Amino acid sequence: MDTIIQCENITHYYGQKMIYEHLNFEVARGKILGLLGKNGTGKTTIINILTGYLKPRAGICRIFGEAMERLSPAAKSRIGLLLEGHVQHAYFNIEQIEKFYSRFFPQWKREAYYELLKKLQVTPVQKISTMSCGQRSQVALGLLFAQDPDLLILDDFSMGLDPGYRRLFVEYLKEYITAENKTVFLTSHIIQDMELLIDDCIILDFGRILLHEPTSYILERxxxxxxxxxxxxxxxxxxxxxxxxxxxxxxxxxxxxxxxxxxxxxxxxxxxxxxxxxxxxxxxxxxxxxxxx
Amino acid sequence: MYTSLFYKEWIKARKLLLLLLVVFAAAVAYTLLTTIKQFHANPVAFWEFIVENNSIRTGYMRYLPLGAGILLAIVQLTPEMHNRRLKLTLHLPLDESKILCSMSGFGLALLSGLFILSGTALLLGLRIYFCPEIVYSDFIASLPWWMGGFTAYLLTVWICLEPVWKQRIFNAIPALCCISLFYTKALPGAYVPLLPWLTVLMTAGFFFPFYSAIRFKHGVQ
The missing domain is CATH 3.30.70 (Alpha-Beta Plaits)
Structure with missing residues (x-):
């Protein structure tokens, strides 16, 4: 079985405060892994380490076999990144942002983006900064679908979304990742949403992994x-x-x-x-x- | 890919560019009109001033390049640092140093265009009334101001990219000292021996933003 994400002995502190010590986990190809933890257990910290935006005190994470600090452009093109709060380049409008990203990805699927946005009550020239968080989430998701990455890293995808948009986001995402056999690493503070999506579950406690098991095993046992x-x-x-x-x-x-x-x-x-x-x-x-x- | 990066910078900077074009055009026009007015009002006193000072008093433009450089850097970098959107930019499938070079390069190219356009218009305007030697001397005297604009741009990029607010303030102090070197009051032409050193300072400014970017990548808080 291919390993897409591999974290070995990750240790990190913020000042004197220990976040993790010797954290180890792997994500196999085609798995949807959810990272659960209370506030302050370091969910976003792991995402930051994985994507190369935080240097841990010790340890290494690899994505597609490459160290997170030095991901090659080829590896980056295979990773779809959703930042907490569905942050995007808000100075673009809907058309401009699609035009911007399309030139970076040879396999860009323009129709996937516009298909998703058809349902939004927005004009093609509407600026992203004027959209609601729910609408922004659809833009971010549409861009991920168009990029068609092998691995999706989604940081707190439920944040700021009302129940309707949350459900919409989860349904589209579920359909997409199931159909395309994608690997997903995600966090959310709304665990009901995670339950609909994830195969495997890591539960973080302060400083360590409390549990790493298939979701079905947890629900059954x-x-x-x-x-x-x-x-x-x-x-x-x-x-x-x-x-x-x-x-x-x-x-x-x-x-x-x-x-x-x-x-x-x-x-x-x-x-x-x-x-x-x-x-x-x-x-x-x-x-x-x-x-x- | 580079076209796309420039497109992103263009979307952010285009309104400011329009504003700067208007302000620079107005400043050039004002400088020329004032000079012509002085020329006709009291030609003897005017020529006396030129001969004594070896300059045509084009000081109205003095701080414009500085303001343009700072504003452009803020307009380009603030949206990137807001909500840490720079993560999205650096996650693009392109070498990170090339992404940063493209962003700074775009700003420098925009400033160059603006400075060359307004500088050329000013010099051509002055050339109608003055001999090449006087216009050239005036150009050399104003060169540090234009160079100061580029340096201010690069150092503001350095400050904006810095992920920690406190460190931004620490960065601003040497940046201010460095920029003030380009605007020290001196007799026209007194700067000429310093121009190579100011060029070195300006060139060094290009590398400063990389240090902030490394700190951003390391998640320094």
Missing amino acids: FRRFRFDSDAPAFPANDILRNTERIGTHWETYSFASAAEVERELVKNGATVSRLSEDKLSLEDAFIGLTGKY
Whole structure:
């Protein structure tokens, strides 16, 4: 299996504040990988490192086998980059920006861009700076489709979008990446949107990767367990994650089966009753893994 | 690809260019009209001034190249630094140093066109009334101002590309000192021995923006 993105031992600090230490991950060709994490866990930092706009304190990332600091023009032409907030050259109008980018990419698909923009209530000479964030997102997406890159790096693609535009963005993107077998590396703070898109999921905690698993594995195996108990506390371990008392009952999250969870709970002599198990959405699973705070 | 990069710079700078053309044309016209007026009002005093100072008092244009250079750099670079759009520009499939050279090159070419056009118009206008030696002497005396315009452009690009605000202020201090060398008040022609050094300073200015770009690439905060 081809590796498109490879990050080895990435360590980065902002001043004295550690962001990661020895972060390792890979993205295989054709995979859609979502990077999830609370605010401040370094999602955008990873995107910046990957695209060569931040030099980590240690470690190396490679895209298409090339070090991120010295990506060749050929490698860059194969990477579609969406910046946080759908930032584009706002002084252009719709026609001008298409004309500008088209000359850089030999495989430019002009019709893909205009096809997407047909649905927007904008004129071809409307400046991007006068558009709403939703409209700008469609321009940015249209440009990515026209570029037709092998790898898409999308930084917080949901940012600033209302539910309609978010859904539109996700649907178009999903259709495109599925049909064209693209590799995608994306972040978003709206996890429901990610759930519709991603094959694999990296959940970042402060300073490390908490989990890197296929989304289907998380959705199938990770469960919330509710139960009653008179125990004052339960120890945290690999089986019991984020165990806490909610009102009169307890909640814990686990990849283990109900039987294993019950065994773990009673191990220290606690009494446990009315143990129930809930399937989770990706957002609930994220909360279960990282905690609410 | 280069055509496309120039197109982007053109879209950003075209309105300013129009404004600069009008301002420079007005300044040239004002300089010529004032000179002609002085010439006819009191020819003896006027010629006496020229003979004594070896200059025709075209000082109305003095700070225009400086203003043009600074404004053009701001108009080109501010949109790139807003929301860090420079990332999009540097992500284009072209060598990053070539992208930066093209952006600066475009600005320098625009300024050259503007300066050559207005300078030529001024000199041709003066040539109607004055002999070539006097016009040439006036041209040499005003040369540092035009060179100062190019240097101000390059140093403003350097400051604008700098990713950290505090460092921008630190950069502005040597930039101001450097630019002031081109505008020190002196007798006309006193600058001539300094012209090679000012040329070196102006040429060195071309490389400064690369340092800011490297800092931007390294994500310095």
